[in-house]
Amino acid sequence: MIEQVVFYLFASMLLLSASMVVVMKNPIHAALFLVLSFFSSAAIWLLLQAEFLAIALVLVYVGAVMVLFLFVVMMLDINLVTIREGFARYLPVGIIVALLMVTAMGLVVGSNYFMSENYMAVKEVSADHSNTRELGLTLYTEYLYQFEIAGAILLVAIIAAISLSMSKAKLTKSKNPGDQVFVKKKDRLRVIKMQAEKKE
Amino acid sequence: MNADLMIAIPEITLLALACLVLVVDAYSKDPLHLLSYWITQASLLITLGLVLYYFPEDASIAFHGSFISDAMSATLKAFICGISFIVFLYSHEYLKEHQCLKGEYFVLGLFAVLGMMIMASAYSLLSVYLGLELLSLSLYAMVAMQRTSSSASEAAMKYFVLGALASGMLLYGISMIYGLTGSLQLITIADVINVDSANRMYLVYGMIFLIIGIAFKLGAAPFHMWVPDVYQGAPTSVTLFISSAPKLAAFAMAMRILVDGLLPLLSDWQSILMILAVLSMAIGNIIAISQTNIKRMLAYSTIAHVGFLFLGFIAGTATGFAGSMFYIISYALMSIGAFGMIILLGRFGFEADMLDDFKGLSERSPWFAFIMLCFMFSMAGVPPFLGFWSKWFVLKELVASGFVVLAAVAVVFSIIGAYYYLRIIKLMYFDKPDSMTAIKASRQMRFVLSINGLAILVLGLIPNILMSLCLSALAG
Numbered sequence: 010m011i012e013q014v015v016f017y018l019f020a021s022m023l024l025l026s027a028s029m030v031v032v033m034k035n036p037i038h039a040a041l042f043l044v045l046s047f048f049s050s051a052a053i054w055l056l057l058q059a060e061f062l063a064i065a066l067v068l069v070y071v072g073a074v075m076v077l078f079l080f081v082v083m084m085l086d087i088n089l090v091t092i093r094e095g096f097a098r099y100l101p102v103g104i105i106v107a108l109l110m111v112t113a114m115g116l117v118v119g120s121n122y123f124m125s126e127n128y129m130a131v132k133e134v135s136a137d138h139s140n141t142r143e144l145g146l147t148l149y150t151e152y153l154y155q156f157e158i159a160g161a162i163l164l165v166a167i168i169a170a171i172s173l174s175m176s177k178a179k180l181t182k183s184k185n186p187g188d189q190v191f192v193k194k195k196d197r198l199r200v201i202k203m204q205a206e207k208k209e
Numbered sequence: 210m211n212a213d214l215m216i217a218i219p220e221i222t223l224l225a226l227a228c229l230v231l232v233v234d235a236y237s238k239d240p241l242h243l244l245s246y247w248i249t250q251a252s253l254l255i256t257l258g259l260v261l262y263y264f265p266e267d268a269s270i271a272f273h274g275s276f277i278s279d280a281m282s283a284t285l286k287a288f289i290c291g292i293s294f295i296v297f298l299y300s301h302e303y304l305k306e307h308q309c310l311k312g313e314y315f316v317l318g319l320f321a322v323l324g325m326m327i328m329a330s331a332y333s334l335l336s337v338y339l340g341l342e343l344l345s346l347s348l349y350a351m352v353a354m355q356r357t358s359s360s361a362s363e364a365a366m367k368y369f370v371l372g373a374l375a376s377g378m379l380l381y382g383i384s385m386i387y388g389l390t391g392s393l394q395l396i397t398i399a400d401v402i403n404v405d406s407a408n409r410m411y412l413v414y415g416m417i418f419l420i421i422g423i424a425f426k427l428g429a430a431p432f433h434m435w436v437p438d439v440y441q442g443a444p445t446s447v448t449l450f451i452s453s454a455p456k457l458a459a460f461a462m463a464m465r466i467l468v469d470g471l472l473p474l475l476s477d478w479q480s481i482l483m484i485l486a487v488l489s490m491a492i493g494n495i496i497a498i499s500q501t502n503i504k505r506m507l508a509y510s511t512i513a514h515v516g517f518l519f520l521g522f523i524a525g526t527a528t529g530f531a532g533s534m535f536y537i538i539s540y541a542l543m544s545i546g547a548f549g550m551i552i553l554l555g556r557f558g559f560e561a562d563m564l565d566d567f568k569g570l571s572e573r574s575p576w577f578a579f580i581m582l583c584f585m586f587s588m589a590g591v592p593p594f595l596g597f598w599s600k601w602f603v604l605k606e607l608v609a610s611g612f613v614v615l616a617a618v619a620v621v622f623s624i625i626g627a628y629y630y631l632r633i634i635k636l637m638y639f640d641k642p643d644s645m646t647a648i649k650a651s652r653q654m655r656f657v658l659s660i661n662g663l664a665i666l667v668l669g670l671i672p673n674i675l676m677s678l679c680l681s682a683l684a685g
Binding site: 114117118150151152153154155158159161162164165166168169172173 | 217224228231271272273275276311313316317320323327333335336339340342343346347349350353354356410411414
């Protein structure tokens with residue numbers, strides 16, 4: 010009973026905060042609502058007895074990713090007027106498409122087939138059961154291949170990010186001691202002959 | 210475990226060699242990146258050799274059912290490596306001439322090839338998805354690499370945003386299928402659907418999202434919007450790459466998902482693919498007529514060819530799928546040739562990407578006008594070139610499965626499409642050239658491009674070699 014109350018509490022919080030992320034005008038507020046939605050989904054993970062995933066979600070996403078994200082949002086000068094340009098123009102088409110999609114998807118997903126009695130309840134496990142161990146075993150045996158590919162994808166992401174942002178063009182000023190040594194007087198000093206000015 | 214590693218030896222080798230190129234290039238001071246280039250080409254040849262050496266007699270599955278090595282995957286991998294080898298040869302020429310050579314181009318290219326190979330032998334939805342992401346991520350970065358070009362940045366942005374959207378769709382479909390069948394492995398999914406067909410409607414719901422993902426990656430209408438902009442905006446070296454080997458990988462992805470996993474839903478995806486095929490052939494062939502930029506024109510021609518590719522799937526038989534495989538391999542061979550021609554005619558500060566740049570080519574260089582004629586006749590489907598046989602095999606299988614009207618529609622659209630291919634031939638042979646600038650390209654580029662063009666003609670004269678290869682690849 011209590012479990013259900015907790016579930017519905019966090020589930021509604023998740024839905025609310027997720028829609029606020031989309032609706033909010035201020036990007037900082039949107040990012041903060043995203044943090045809240047991560048927290049709520051972490052709580053739902055806990056209800057499923059997946060404590061490792063819940064903690065990882067809070068530590069990695071809330072602790073690291075979102076902080077960086079907020080940092081970037083605050084650093085960038087985002088002009089909301091240009092982003093919202095054409096919003097009203099595309100709104101009617103967008104609403105029609107969205108309504109069609111929601112109805113069609115609702116007919117399928119909302120049908121009896123997806124009722125909770127068709128799905129197994131979460132298996133009860135003893136208190137000293139290690140979720141982390143279980144996850145590690147699956148990840149490094151059954152999903153080893155996928156795990157390795159994911160590593161390659163991260164490597165590609167690093168290479169791509171560096172090669173796109175690093176520029177070989179000279180943007181900074183620095184001195185070259187070799188050239189400094191060989192500098193001649195005539196490189197720096199120009200002697201101009203001119204008439205002395207008379208005092209009036 | 211050891212046996213698993215042995216089955217995936219080409220992939221493991223390629224990954225290691227790609228990392229080697231990365232390290233070597235980091236220390237190289239050579240502005241031409243020759244060492245990285247030669248290691249890249251050598252790694253593709255080594256991988257090709259390993260694929261052929263370990264060519265599987267029969268299908269073997271490894272890594273807890275997420276990897277399969279069968280005749281189809283090995284054949285496709287061999288073609289992916291071979292075609293990428295030619296692509297890198299052409300693009301090295303282009304990057305050198307246009308002075309935008311970067312070592313990362315080769316590293317990312319090798320990772321893209323790795324992604325394609327993973328897709329070719331993926332046997333679980335998760336491996337399909339990860340291979341696709343590895344390929345796409347490398348391609349996005351390759352398109353964006355020319356940072357001073359605003360059209361390249363725009364193309365990369367469009368490609369990235371739409372690609373991410375398509376990946377989202379694919380993942381949503383995967384999650385639906387997983388929720389309904391309880392497995393990510395294609396073979397288990399097929400078994401579950403065969404046993405229990407009560408939830409067919411929900412499976413079709415998930416399948417639609419998977420098809421959207423596949424259609425996007427192949428560039429089929431109505432998910433084709435990115436194709437013309439990316440083909441035109443990206444540097445020709447990257448357009449050449451995107452239009453060739455990744456199409457083989459996308460074909461493999463479609464084969465794995467639709468045939469290996471969802472074959473019990475054949476009648477459902479047949480009707481969806483029919484709509485996609487007709488739309489692609491119509492939009493591709495008709496809009497291509499009004500293009501003045503040859504890269505954009507070839508982009509629309511890709512869309513039309515993808516429509517034709519789907520016809521083999523609609524036939525729904527093993528020979529039909531072999532016809533599709535034949536089609537996509539011959540398309541990739543023609544496509545690298547046509548884009549290679551644009552690279553050949555271009556020089557520093559001048560991109561030969563307008564149709565008018567081909568005016569009077571027969572006076573400037575009769576030999577290369579002839580090679581271009583081979584590519585264009587082949588794409589239009591004129592016998593005896595390879596393109597004719599690929600169209601013929603697909604249509605034959607389609608008629609054999611009883612889709613006569615669809616085959617007639619396809620023929621009508623390819624006749625419409627013949628117009629814009631023949632226009633290039635008219636420009637080359639019957640118009641006066643604007644300038645008589647000599648063609649400046651290295652000897653190896655000229656040699657390989659000539660071989661490429663003659664291969665289209667020779668394979669067209671003896672089409673049975675490639676066809677029997679495709680048939681035996683899909684026989685298992």
